[in-house]
Amino acid sequence: MRIRVLGCSGGIYQGAATTSFLIDDDILIDAGSGAAELTLEQMRAVRHIFLTHAHLDHIVSIPLLADSVFGHLVGNPIIVHAQQETLDVLQAHIFNSQIWPDFTALPDRSRAVLRLEAMPPGSRTEIHGRSIEMIAVNHVVPGVGYRVESTGRSFAFSGDTTSSENLWAALNSHDDLDLLFIESAYANRDIGLARSACHYCPQLLSEDLARLKHRPQVGIxxxxxxxxxxxxxxxxxxxxxxDLRQLKSGDVFVLERKDNNE
Ligand SMILES: [Zn+2]
Ligand SMILES: [Zn+2]
Incomplete structure (x- = not known):
């Protein structure tokens, strides 16, 4: 499994883009402004988008990407996976024929270029050997993280969250975790803002990481x-x-197949 960081900033400026991670060639986790790093050919290869929540910094590229590769997607839709609440917001506020055309019904319902597929937190989806588990987290709107497992290797992404029992319990229910991307949106002096906006700061994050039984490489x-x-x-x-690092756009992590004797 290969994970490429397309965007991982809390905002935008030259060289910084918002959350989007490419798993192998065909799966995006979130489609923030970082997804614009993909070439047209790479966009055409995207078959699935898994969303953590409906905030704009995590979805902004979906309507634009669908338009950019529209012709390629007719009869060959990108499947957008998210919990029902997130899909409802997308449909009502983005694909509502006002902010943007309703690509879930274009060029017509049977050949629509986007298919919204609800996924309940706690469930797993299997896509060509990659098992993707949705984990409920604690954000200001309904939010989830994901744990992705392939060939015995595992990667998890918190999405946007503040202190959360469920994330750590879910990760601890597995035998291993090789790589964790976790947010820390604010500095400690903004702990009040972190709590009210439901994000981590380093203090809240360190209290929660103490609950994790694994010792993965961690990308902030x-x-x-x-x-x-x-x-x-x-x-x-x-x-x-x-083992901490600041994630940067362009970072690539390769989790090699785990041999049975390892
Ligand atoms: Zn958010
Ligand atoms: Zn965010």
Whole structure:
């Protein structure tokens, strides 16, 4: 399994784009502004988009991407997986023929270029050897994270969340976790904002990471623009001994097949 970071910032500016991760060639987890890093050919290869929640920084590229490769998708839709509440928001507020055409019904219902498929938190979907589990988290709107497993290797992404019992319980219910992308949107001085907007800051994150029984490599994501260095310094201070890095657009992680004797 290969994971490419297309965008991982809490905002946009030159060189920074919002959340989108490409799994192998065909699966996006979130489609924030980072998805615009893909070439047309790479966009045409995307068959599935798994959404963590409906906030704009995680979905903004879906309507534009669908338009860009529209002809290729007729009769060959991209499947958008999310919990029902998230799909309802997309349908009502994006694909409503006002903000954007309703690509779930174009060029007609039977050949629509986007198919919205509801997935309940706690369930798993299997896509060509990759098992994708949706995990409910604690955000200001209904939100989830994902755990993706392939050839004995596993990767998890928190989505946007603040302190959450469920995320850690779900990750601990498995025997391993190789790689974790977790958000820390704010610095500790903004802990009040982190709590009210349902994001982590390094202090809240370190309290929660102590519950995790695994020791994965950790990529910190969703850093607020301009605060990156401060947040990362606080993360390193709060999480001594952890293999931590600040995620950057363009990062690629390859989780090689686990041999039986490993
Ligand atoms: Zn959010
Ligand atoms: Zn966000």
């Amino acid at each position: 994501t969703h850093l607020h623009p301009g605060e990156e260095a401060a947040i990362m310094n606080e993360c390193r201070e709060a999480l001594p001994g952890w």
